[in-house]
Amino acid sequence: MTVIVTDQGFAPDDWNAPITPVAEAVDSVIALDLPNDTNPADLTRWLTHVAMIRVDFPTAADGRGFTIARQLRLMGYQGRLRARGHVIADQYAMARRAGFDEVEISDEVAVRQPQDQWIFRANWRAHDYQARLRG
Secondary structure, eight states: OEEEEETTEEEOOOOOSOOEEGGGOOTTOSEEEEOTTOOGGGGGGGTTTOSEEEEEESSTTOOHHHHHHHHHHHTTOOSEEEEEESOOGGGHHHHHHHTOSEEEEEHHHHHHSOHHHHHTTOOTTTOSHHHHHHO
8 A cells, every 4th residue: 555645744645547557658648657767758748638747766865766757857757656666754845846746665664664754845935045035
């Protein structure tokens, strides 16, 4: 099972439609599953009609998914953007700033890093170095 993390805390996954691996995608897909080495420029044809894009994080030490999210948002993607995999609570603010709407974690990660650790970072707009410099 998985847990969805939002600014409000833990929630069950409410996405019920199929999520298609990008390598198998056709023009009529509703949601895409991306490996973390995907070139966002290759997704242009889907950005206007795909309701959700899920980006894989195979390890917490690999931040390429953050770059993908940022590039997708800069390209105009307005749908639901989800990080999935080995994202830790300390990375939640970065995930939100990069453009992710939510994070999908395993039940095991949710036990090791309970909801309060994620909620602590949910005020991600106010806790960046620029906000601290402005005073």
